[in-house]
Amino acid sequence: MHPTAPNKTTRQRRFGLVLFAVFALAMVMGPGPGLRLINPEPTAARESLLILGVPVVYAWGLFWYGVQAAVVVSACLTIWKPSED
Secondary structure (H helix, E strand, O other): OOOOOOOHHHHHHHHHHHHHHHHHHHHHHOOOOHHHHHOOOOOOOHHHHEEOOEEHHHHHHHHHHHHHHHHHHHHHHHOOOOOOO
């Protein structure tokens, strides 16, 4: 191993911080101010209110829920493993 290469613990800590930041972003964007970005006008055409037959507001929330689930699964498979000690 190269002396300047980060060890496994440092990489896990950095990856954990990235996962934390993504999860926090998903928590804010899903139910919070992110809704203001996609909330359609009530007078908009019906087609602009749906994505694949699902109301756009619900699709937005489901997308961010999927991001949160992906973060938890990633952490479970990479960071939250039992230690070998």
